Amino acid sequence: MKHSHVCSLFALVCSTSVSAESYVIGVEKLAFAPHYSIDAQGQYQGFARDLFDLFAAKSGVELSYKVLPVEQLLPALLNGEVDFKYPDSDTWAQAQKAGKAVSYSQGVVNYVDGVLVAPQRQGQSIDQISRLAMVNGWTPWGYQERIDAGKIELTYSDDLRQMIRQALKKDTDGAYFNVVVATHYLDNIRARPGALVFDAKLPHNRGSFHLSTIKHSEFLKRFDRFLLDHQSEVAALKSQYRVEANLDADRIGLEQWKLDFLERQKLKEARVQ
Template identity: 85%
Template sequence: MKPSHVCSLFALVCSGAVSAQSYVIGVERLAFAPHYSIDAQGQYQGFARELFDLFARTSGVELSYKVLPVEQLLPALLSGQVDFKYPDSETWAPAQKAGKTLSYSQGVVDYVDGVLVAPRHQGQPVEQLKRLAMVSGWTPRGYQERIDAGQIELTYSDDLRQMIRQALRKDTDGAYFNVVVATHYLDNIRARPGALVFDAKLPHTRGTFHLSTIKHPEVLKRFDRFLLEQQAEVAALKDKYRVEANLDSKYMGLEQWKVDFLKRQKAKAATE
């Protein structure tokens, strides 16, 4: 065999190896910053994009992102149109997943879903919550019994922007959503920091986003090792995007300038 043929064969083998390491992550077509969003060119961006890109660079895999409407994402995973789904959880859509064997990564990022209210209403009992704004497709965990009893009326919106607008116009008594995402929207996009605040005294849900797959559990093991071995870099990305900002403190849901002010006041009081 001539050397040129050897090189051609070697290139073909290498090309096949690279192809075997290429995977598609199905992601949501959703404005969910700082976790993730889609830019004007249709590109996936945000914390999740940087995290998965870092995994690809450090683990020798090639990742691409298939952006799909939320309701099409799980069917795409179950039918094999995508290799992975993000975000996902073992507790989501159990009926659709029945009979399927899904694997899940370790937790990627923690979250809290709850109700944001006007500051003057913070701390009021749940009995005062009569009208609740929701984005279509969301489940208001912790409120179903009162909804079924007719004590809470749900008002649905197509997206976060519309839901927040309803709550700010006082069409509803509160808005149920991811606390970090809603606060980010108010602080950075709507430019109304503090107009709505998370009420930790009302029912709320804590959970964790995971990466899921049917066909590639071995890649999830590599991803889990990445989360462990690169935990300093992962933590830096979380800090950069503030995806877990104050989730375990009494400051959860407050804009950062107010958190800093309250911490300074506390530190000053401790020295007096």
């Protein structure tokens, strides 16, 4: 009788183990705070990690993160080495994805990519941009025609730190990058808030980061439902990490003290009314 009980328990444990859902999300080995970064121990962290961990806790699945160099991440998805890729978009790497049935989640977080310039250059026309700093692998949306015509020369860097240094030394007329990430770097890591500012009058690109997959499109529907059903918790994470902070053209890229001042003014006006 005891032997039968032990066997039944063993079968239950095995059955539970087999049925547990486990997935691997391929993520970028990139310093891209506050969205995501890799700590000294090689662990994925930031807004995206907390968001996916929250989803895993709410849905009862197991998620692990495979950190890969950016150029290896898409091939890993296409070759089946990872179950999902983050971030992704249907507008990225279209030639590489041709013929592949890639599915995408709803937008996870919005972003703006654009040019940051020295404050005294803000508001100048695109004709004043002749040298543009870029990080390897990035595409300067809105500038390709002038680049092809030889009117803008691109200067590539290995990472954000090197690119920002070029722009601060005035080796270039501006730096093209994710505006929230670049501003976070200047404010919190380089400790040079306001040294470069986003110029919303220059061409810039708005989009959203998505979770993508080839094999698990049904899983994405569950993730989309999570984003909808837990909007308040997702919004709290976005607020905590400031990943969507001040994406309006008149606010994005502003130093924090200016944003705080604008909020105080807004509250004061509301009390008067």
